[in-house]
Amino acid sequence: MKYRSSALLGAVLLSAGLVACSSPDEGSGKTADGKTVLDVWLMRDSVSAAFQKEFEAGFEAAHPGIDVKIQVQEWNGITEKVTAALAGNDAPDVIEVGNTQVAQYAQSGGLTDFSGKVGELGGASWLKGLAEPGAYDGKQYGIPYYAANRVVIYRTDLFEKAGVDPKQIKTRDQWIAATQKLNTGGTQGIYLPGQNWYALSGFIWDEGGDLAVKDGERWKGALDTPEAQRAMAFYQRLQALGKGPKDSDEAQPPQAEVMAKGQVAQIIAVPGGANVVAQSNPALKGKLAFFPIPGKTADAPGAVFTGGSDLVVPAVAKHQDEAFTFLKELTGDAWQKKLATAMSYVPNRTTLAGAVSSDPGAAAMAVGAANGHATPNTPQWAAVEGKNPIKDYMTAVLTGRDPKAEAAKASGSITATLNSGS
Template sequence: MKNRILAGAVALVSSVALGGCGYFSDSGSGDRTVTVWLMKDSVSQGFLDKFTESYEEEHPSVDLEFKIQEWSGIGPKVMSALKGDDAPDVIEVGNTQVAQYAVSGGLRDLTLESMRDLGSDDWIPGLAQPGSINGVQYGIPWYAANRVVIYNKDIFEQAGIKTPPKTREEWIAAGEKLNRDGNQGIYLAGQNWYVLAGFIWDEGGDLADENGGDWEGALGTPEALKGMEFYKELQALGDGPTDADEEKPPQTDVFARGNVAQIISVPGAASLIEQKNPELKGKLGYFPIPGKTAKAPGSVFTGGSDLIVPKNADQRSAGIEVVKALASEKWQTELVRTMSYVPNKPSLARVIGDEEGTVAMAAGATEGRATPNSPQWAAVEAENPIKPYMTAVLQGGDPAEEAKAASERITAMLTGG
């Protein structure tokens, strides 16, 4: 499953686009070639040049070949590679894609390397958990991105709000102050289900639960219903549509009009907003999605990438060494500073510097989570019964009844029904 948040974040923060389906390689001086599939726009050409030069200097017997892949259709392409005779040695995959690839039996077990060499006990949960299936680590966390609140500093100042809210209660109170005088307190589309997931996780619930190996939808639990209740309260503090997601219309376009106090998005969205309305340049701020208390930010969906190694790759051992390098502190630091991502470990947040949006994103990432770790979750997102459930509740439907119907549909998709 391609993570939409990551796709959006990557498109916004990439400084140099990579040509789709192309490749980057060195001059071919080594006696082994390690082939790495990376996703389009994940990193800049400058980062690849720097990494390749350094790695090949330290490993003179290795040539690196990076082949750039499109997100569209990547699932079947990876599955085919895992079953074939010509698999790449390393593949970048969306963090929530790992389960569907692991169930094929075609991935190398990286548990030992993750514990011995990579400090897995310090990884961001939203990257580490999806990469682990039944206690086996198949995916090594590479980088992350998650949503924050982007706000209009002028509108906050006009409403007398001097500091960003740190709790849900403060957030609602601020939204009520902001939602007047022709301004929207927050623009939140009715079907922004990744945001809803965070509120549900804050309450102790989930989108689906596993019981003895069987998965079932969990939107009808008391905890999940509380999450939806808060979403409804927050969404009412603006004029976001109840029957569309954040792309219809693009919420950056709406925010750029200048009368919206807040949106929930990846920090890179600010650059699009400023392009559409240059008068907002320098007037945008960021803060983590507030939690139930000030002790920690709210839970967020962590989009990002893991690195996997196919069992049938020609250079499995050499591929693992490349993975270890890309996930190391040295290259995590370079990646974060080049691409404005969140590093794979909270302890590396210090390398971010003072870039306000990335700092807010890293703070939120400490409470990051991922979607249910079922190989069938991609089917749920493809049809996505969560979206019409949200619309039904926001338009006055009975939350419990609507949640029950949506959960039954999720259960059927997770069990092949």
């Protein structure tokens, strides 16, 4: 699933004019001097103009027979555009897609299967939240590109005033106790809107549950399981320690703007949210820091939803070998380290987490990313999000309705939607 924040990425927008200098011979797939033209679609804000320029120069120096032509695509309308490209005969050679979109495209048979190349691509240490949704029906189609996830953004001055040491918050119970201590003197211990279903998903995964599970050939909503019920009960406890609305999500109103008003000690957000807070209230610049969402126990950080992208190659792409070379380079150690540093991303595998150690926000993300997850791996999940009964369920519980009855209703809705295409 795409997971974008302009504040997180801080990217200089790409220009479609930043392409290699050689003019292609239209229709031949070759430049005038005989190089193979490799057509690549990357998404808006995926990389900065500076990184793109550096990568193109480095890649073409290492592979002089390939001329990379990167075209920047917009997220709005991209699903229809990619679907049409996969069904046609003039598809690009490499496409960046949201990690949870891979199943939707793979279902049609339009993607190249890289199952036999996983080892060569360093798949043993790929982030689960990128690798698992990149697979469909037992085959690996999506190659992990980069990740981002939520952390806790906190006010260092309010923590110090309350005598709370963030380094001592390793478990959810410790987090509750610290937030209760912060929730005094007009300060909200945490601002948590009632419909932050991404945060709830992490708590469900911590409990050993999921949003939906596969039962034979059918899917079944799982919000009514004991694991999910425990997670919702924890969410309810945490949400009650602030004044977040029970009937809206983190975008309504924008939670960074709420924090900028000066009375909120913590929010759950991507690290770039801190930039938004400081821009809205310059007095808070230098007073914001990060820690990973705490886990149920101190043994592991809290589970998080992994947003980010995978790279795929259309089955009809004309330059399969060159496309694989591109994948291997951009998702390999050297360029992943450069990308993570340049863009404050989490690299695509756990062994590279140290690349962002000097970036406090990205470093906190990387800790959480090691326990990252994705939404249920089915092409129909997008339809669930379109209706999003999870949000309605959360509001119902937070406003006093029966948790079990509401969970059963939401699970039934998820079940019906996921099996509607069966």
